[in-house]
Amino acid sequence: MTDRLNGPQSSRGGQQAARESSSGPEQTPGTSPEPHDGPPPSASLPGKTGTAARPGTGSARLGPSPTLSLVFLLPAAVVLGALVIYPIVYSIFRSLFDATGDTFVGADNYASIFSDSSTLTTIRNNLIWVVVAPALVTVIGLIFAVLTERIRWATAFKLIVFMPMAVSLMASGVIFRLVYEQDPDRGVANAVITSVQDLFGSTQGYPDARPRENDKAPVALQQGAVVTRQPARPGQAVLIPLVGVKPATLSSAAAAKAPQPGPGELAGTVWVDFTQGGGGTLNQVDGTEKALAGVTVEAVQGGAVKATATTEADGTFHFANLAQGDYLVRLPQSNFQAAFNGVPWLGPTLITPAIIGAFIWVWAGFSMVLIAAGLSAIPRDALEAARIDGATEWQVFRKITVPLLSPVLLVVFVTMIINTLKVFDLVFVIAPGSVQPQANVIALEMWRVSFGGGGNQGLGSALAIFLLVLVLPFMIINIRRFRRDNQ
Amino acid sequence: MTTSALGAPRRSAFGRLLDRAGGGLLQALLVVIGVFWLIPTLGLFVVSIRTETENNSTGWWTALTKPAELTFSSYSNLLATGFTDSFWNTVFITVPTTLLVIGIAAMAAYAFAWMEFPGRDTLFLIVIGLLVVPVQVALIPIAKLYGTLGIFGSIAGVVIFHTAFGLPFAIFLLRNFFAGIPRSLLEAARMDGAGEWKIFSTVVFPLAKPAVASLGIFQFLWVWNDLLVALVFANPENQPMTKALQSQMRQFGTNIDILAPGAFLSLIIPLILFFAFQRYFVQGMMAGSVK
Numbered sequence: 001m002t003d004r005l006n007g008p009q010s011s012r013g014g015q016q017a018a019r020e021s022s023s024g025p026e027q028t029p030g031t032s033p034e035p036h037d038g039p040p041p042s043a044s045l046p047g048k049t050g051t052a053a054r055p056g057t058g059s060a061r062l063g064p065s066p067t068l069s070l071v072f073l074l075p076a077a078v079v080l081g082a083l084v085i086y087p088i089v090y091s092i093f094r095s096l097f098d099a100t101g102d103t104f105v106g107a108d109n110y111a112s113i114f115s116d117s118s119t120l121t122t123i124r125n126n127l128i129w130v131v132v133a134p135a136l137v138t139v140i141g142l143i144f145a146v147l148t149e150r151i152r153w154a155t156a157f158k159l160i161v162f163m164p165m166a167v168s169l170m171a172s173g174v175i176f177r178l179v180y181e182q183d184p185d186r187g188v189a190n191a192v193i194t195s196v197q198d199l200f201g202s203t204q205g206y207p208d209a210r211p212r213e214n215d216k217a218p219v220a221l222q223q224g225a226v227v228t229r230q231p232a233r234p235g236q237a238v239l240i241p242l243v244g245v246k247p248a249t250l251s252s253a254a255a256a257k258a259p260q261p262g263p264g265e266l267a268g269t270v271w272v273d274f275t276q277g278g279g280g281t282l283n284q285v286d287g288t289e290k291a292l293a294g295v296t297v298e299a300v301q302g303g304a305v306k307a308t309a310t311t312e313a314d315g316t317f318h319f320a321n322l323a324q325g326d327y328l329v330r331l332p333q334s335n336f337q338a339a340f341n342g343v344p345w346l347g348p349t350l351i352t353p354a355i356i357g358a359f360i361w362v363w364a365g366f367s368m369v370l371i372a373a374g375l376s377a378i379p380r381d382a383l384e385a386a387r388i389d390g391a392t393e394w395q396v397f398r399k400i401t402v403p404l405l406s407p408v409l410l411v412v413f414v415t416m417i418i419n420t421l422k423v424f425d426l427v428f429v430i431a432p433g434s435v436q437p438q439a440n441v442i443a444l445e446m447w448r449v450s451f452g453g454g455g456n457q458g459l460g461s462a463l464a465i466f467l468l469v470l471v472l473p474f475m476i477i478n479i480r481r482f483r484r485d486n487q
Numbered sequence: 488m489t490t491s492a493l494g495a496p497r498r499s500a501f502g503r504l505l506d507r508a509g510g511g512l513l514q515a516l517l518v519v520i521g522v523f524w525l526i527p528t529l530g531l532f533v534v535s536i537r538t539e540t541e542n543n544s545t546g547w548w549t550a551l552t553k554p555a556e557l558t559f560s561s562y563s564n565l566l567a568t569g570f571t572d573s574f575w576n577t578v579f580i581t582v583p584t585t586l587l588v589i590g591i592a593a594m595a596a597y598a599f600a601w602m603e604f605p606g607r608d609t610l611f612l613i614v615i616g617l618l619v620v621p622v623q624v625a626l627i628p629i630a631k632l633y634g635t636l637g638i639f640g641s642i643a644g645v646v647i648f649h650t651a652f653g654l655p656f657a658i659f660l661l662r663n664f665f666a667g668i669p670r671s672l673l674e675a676a677r678m679d680g681a682g683e684w685k686i687f688s689t690v691v692f693p694l695a696k697p698a699v700a701s702l703g704i705f706q707f708l709w710v711w712n713d714l715l716v717a718l719v720f721a722n723p724e725n726q727p728m729t730k731a732l733q734s735q736m737r738q739f740g741t742n743i744d745i746l747a748p749g750a751f752l753s754l755i756i757p758l759i760l761f762f763a764f765q766r767y768f769v770q771g772m773m774a775g776s777v778k
Contacts, residue, residue: 068683069602069603072595073610075594075595079651080617080655083629083651084620087624088624094628151517161520161521163524163528168729168757170750171531171751173736175527175528175531175750178547178743178747179530186546188527364524422623424715429714451718461627467621468624475618478618479615
């Protein structure tokens with residue numbers, strides 16, 4: 001079953017290459033890891049026998065004329081020549097002219113790529129992409145491939161992880177816009193974070209609690225903290241009525257109790273001065289009003305905190321052992337900081353990591369399936385021999401599995417580098433308009449500059465050629481590898 | 488000595504227990520990862536079958552407890568906005584491209600694999616080099632070229648562009664597969680006096696069905712899911728679904744009731760193909776390896 005899945009998917013990997021119109025040769029069997037010359041699990045893959053049956057090696061062969069071959073090649077040659085090769089030449093030429101195309105500007109467009117702050121941001125972002133994403137995708141694929149190796153329902157797991165690759169990056173973008181919504185009531189990422197936080201019971205803050213805004217209230221807001229207007233001394237009671245707390249937060253809160261200071265003790269109550277259904281006296285603890293538990297209270301004298309207490313379930317707090325004198329009672333700002341409003345995934349700082357997250361969601365399956373095919377090609381006896389010699393599983397993995405897998409790991413890694421250099425759709429779709437400048441990448445900037453309102457096809461051509469230069473090393477790697485495999 | 492002799496079996500029994508517990512843990516971990524991978528798509532689907540007001544007030548996961556509130560009304564609303572047109576545009580772009588790529592590439596691949604002509608190897612290396620050329624390089628020149636030819640904005644323009652950029656991979660894949668076909672089959676056909684066209688169409692191409700099938704689905708998905716090429720070359724009346732959705736993106740959050748069902752509709756056919764061809768592929772490969 002596993003083999004059945006490995007077979008097709010290893011070639012399906014190529015489909016993704018096709019999606020990017022790139023990186024094809026990596027998927028070819030020529031580069032699939034065959035550390036030993038055992039029969040490959042998918043002997044029918046194209047090219048497996050390509051070298052053996054390479055034409056033109058026989059002497060007495062009935063060949064067609066070269067003229068006929070021209071007929072077979074002509075359609076492809078015309079299309080490729082007119083739509084791929086000619087454009088490369090034209091783009092180089094066009095990149096040396098200004099926006100209108102009338103004035104020759106030499107290398108000015110290239111210079112502006114490296115001097116303009118917005119294009120420099122795109123280069124920096126592409127750099128982050130290249131450094132982070134390919135490594136993560138490869139490692140995650142390796143982990144998944146190893147974990148699923150001995151699981152009976154591995155096929156189902158692989159299908160699930162591989163599925164995003166059939167989905168357009170456009171749709172993936174919509175999907176992740178939803179995932180990353182900031183409001184924890186809407187975005188699933190933040191909802192998960194909130195529920196994990198709640199699980200570990202971080203003390204609940206009261207973000208909206210505030211004193212009533214009138215002169216009769218005994219407390220007032222001061223730089224985010226709530227402070228009593230009148231000083232109090234030990235033996236007195238302090239009332240700290242607040243309003244604005246959401247009923248949902250209070251559903252399990254106990255009723256507040258009026259403070260009853262013991263001798264020499266400064267005591268008080270923090271509560272929500274609001275009787276549901278009306279009634280109740282302002283600034284008095286009425287029977288049904290809810291207490292605010294767990295609030296930090298400070299006794300302040302001359303600007304210095306002399307003592308700290310926390311309110312109990314009934315909202316009361318006590319400062320015993322205070323020296324005589326006047327104190328202000330303060331609820332520091334920390335009580336009112338918003339507990340958690342959701343991580344701003346789509347904000348300017350987190351946008352690139354967030355989009356890389358979506359990229360991993362899309363490509364992990366590709367990586368996993370290619371690596372799993374490589375794993376199944378590793379001869380069992382090599383692993384067994386090492387185990388019999390007393391190697392631990394980790395040693396077997398580090399010293400045998402990974403080295404034998406290195407060709408396929410490299411293939412995945414290089415394919416991902418090419419994909420990250422060309423990344424366009426995900427950034428375009430996931431980054432909200434206001435954050436696009438911070439999330440921008442070269443491929444997107446090229447489109448923006450030349451078609452998306454920029455109107456500068458000179459700079460656009462320069463960016464396109466810059467992108468081509470960036471993928472050039474991989475073009476050479478592909479050609480070299482093919483020549484080596486076919487020697 | 489005694490301790491180790493005693494200790495060994497005990498430890499291995501313990502080890503077995505650990506293995507079993509570890510196996511359970513591993514399965515649990517994989518279930519969690521699998522759910523993690525499914526949730527984004529599931530979320531999109533659930534959002535697409537809730538009303539706009541519900542989506543604006545609560546998370547989609549709350550709908551799982553009250554399925555009665557689900558409705559397909561956003562789908563019917565979406566179809567009323569003319570989204571069907573863009574669906575058909577996607578089809579009219581994708582199907583011809585796929586057929587063209589297969590046809591043109593198969594011919595070239597046959598020449599590269601089984602015909603002799605000067606410069607063959609160099610030409611093939613160029614094809615390999617073209618594999619990684621970014622689409623961006625061709626956008627500006629082709630836009631200009633299409634402008635001159637008067638096909639800018641048309642479906643034909645999009646199809647031709649996709650065909651060109653699909654060819655290098657297609658030629659590469661098919662050439663490798665063709666080259667693996669036993670030479671004796673071709674020699675026998677030539678002995679029988681079959682011409683090249685006949686050999687190509689009756690011997691090689693039918694044998695290559697598995698490769699053609701996989702190439703077909705790669706190409707289909709690639710074009711179906713493309714956004715960039717459509718963004719540049721397709722007029723609004725010729726735009727495929729991806730571009731139609733993109734134009735709705737600007738007001739994200741206010742029109743999620745259009746985006747979510749649209750995105751889901753656009754991915755349903757690739758997903759069906761994905762699961763269907765999964766099996767087809769396997770059978771083709773298995774059959775091929777037996778022959």
